[in-house]
Amino acid sequence: MPRPSSSFWLSVLCLSTLLFSAPSSGQGLSFTLTIKNHRFHPAELEVPAGKKLRLLVKNLDPTAEEFESHDLRLEKVIPGGKEAVLIVRPLKPGTYKFVGEFNEKTAQGRIVAK
């Protein structure tokens, strides 16, 4: 019996991602933040207002960080060396602060919705 090709598995993967991901997250705009030396890069992110966003946060530090934003109503622990996706609900124009709660002195950033 021939083994399924890698493209077969790729399509299975794509299909299952489609099936299991939230219906609206696929079409959301994507943005990436990295955490390094307990700082966010970029520290300021400009995003369009009124659109649902997909925020990929990559933690390049060896220790865990908690991405926390009361303005955005998000909190998620990101283990060291891992990444996490956060969904940002449509924002009104304005500035939204976020912090890394475990290193609040340095890990600060904001999202500016325009």
Place this chain on the structure above:
Amino acid sequence: MLATAVIVLREVLEAALVVSIVLAATRGVPGRGAWVTYGVVGGILGALVVAAFADRLATAASGLGQEIFNASVLFLAVAMLGWHNVWMTRHGREMAASLGSVGSAVRLGARPLYALSVVVMMAVLREGSELVLFLYGIASAGPGQSSELAGGFALGLLAGVALSLAMYFGLVRIPAKRLFTVTGWLILLLAAGMAAQAAAYLVQADILPPLGETIWDTSRLLPDNSIVGKLMHTLVGYTARPYGIQLGFYALTLVVLLILMKLFAQDPRPNPGQSAT
């Protein structure tokens, strides 16, 4: 050190308040200290396990493992709090009447203390796992951080315990007749607040719709991350910017538990444990 202490306090606050309410609600019940201790110790062990497997939890359920886990832990606590209150409406009156008398103590031991033990365990586990990761982060930053770590941790923990004690001794000053009514309401509000918070986690995971983005905004008046805000968050479920669905879960929990308490309050059968006095 102070910054560390504030974070530690913020994380232990909820568990500390839950412990004090549980202790007040079980006043006069034999064996309650042991059950609360099991809850705390179990919660700490659970927190260590959750922290150790944080990697896997984060990637579980297509990256939504953490949200679903937190919501589940909260819902389990809500169920246990509800079960305790329903049980209490049936047996609470006799308990208040016989508080302090030795003979009744054995019968009162039948109370579902394990339910409250699970509530304590869940509260310690949820906040504790974050605390473990935070402290581990400081500890691994280098040996120079150890005094910062120990001092901040001790100070934060001490403040949490002090708040818990103040709450407990405030509560037990209430006369026995009314104490269980008060703790009953506190537990009800605790449950409703936890249900609302679970709903917020499920909105974050994009599993539930928000049904109204911001019902009100009191973030300038009383921010969520202030100590008072956190206190009110635990006690009555305060949130500076609630989603519509959070209010829905809050109200639904209150209504469902009150109806259940009403339904189970009337016991048509005579209580076999009570002599005809």
